[in-house]
Amino acid sequence: MNNLMHKNILLNCISMICVLSMLLLPLSAIAHGVDITAVPINAVEIYALFDSGQPMAGGQVTIYAPDEPLDPWLTGICDEEGRFIFVPDYSRPGMWEIKVRLAGHGDLIRLEVTAAEESVVSEAGRLSFLQKIIMALVVVWGAVGTALYFSRRDG
Amino acid sequence: MHIPDGILPVSAALSGYVAAGGVTWLSLNRIKKIFKNPREFIPRASLLTAAFFVASMIHIPVPPTSVHLILSGLMGVILGWFAFPAILVGLFLQAVMFQHGGLTTIGVNACLMGIPALLAGALFRSRRYFGADRKIINGLLAFLSSFLAIVTGAFTAALLLIYTIPAQLNVSAERAAIIILAGAHLPVALIEGVFTVMVVLFLLKVKPALLEGDRL
16 A cells, blocks of 8 residues: 555656656757847947036937938937937948937037947037136126227217 | 027028018117117117026026026017117027027027017007006016017927927927927016016116117
């Protein structure tokens, strides 16, 4: 009786192992089909800000390749920080154009891409707050000077 | 409300130049006819141009965006026909020095801010029919003039931008962003309306002649 019970348990164990093996086989087959390769590439990161310093979150990015200036090569959306990352096609060297637009505001920058995967951004530098204040004071001083000139009494 | 370079099609930018040229000619012509000595008003126009120039640097956060003061209504109320040339000069300085707005869109921007300024001036000067020395009439018309100048300008700019969205963009997303930005000008209109009331009531008390200088 005891011997028969041991036989049954053994048979059950063997059949369970067989079923599990059959279930696992396809999984291991899928796992063997995956091949992940990681290669560092030279990507371009864009930061789009309004002149108030606020990020252009949701700004629409349109990128034009140098040999196709009318049809967009890539379009996308800036993230919450006004950031957008893309990898230019290095087989198309030249001056790439990147436009960012949001609510009727936007700008265009040019990016020089060479075949050697080196890119140079040609972009007007942003004015610092101090520079803006000085420039505003210069204009105000000019306006005050104009006002004084035209308010002088002749003779 | 300052539309930068590269946003509008060439036809719209050119139309803006033509319209701004026409309104500038009309303004200068009216100034020549109305004033015996227009030089007397240049100090006032010059100082308000400086105020207009600096106002664009004062940003007001209106989530999810931020807007800046414009002062077109105040310009119209104080300067009358001088408002349009003053705004044109202010826009030129903003575009050249801060790249705020643009040189190709200076005509369009001048129309978007300058024409509502002229209308604001005309509305304020209708006070002579209701009692030019009454404080309540001056205050009410000053608020309405300035408020409507901003609302009209923002609404017209939004319409122009919506009808010229390039096809390669996500049109519905851009349209929604433009409507949000136009709506964000409502607090600006309220702030500038109150500010214009304060300026007008102050001038009415200390130097009422400054409000009666021209006949728009």
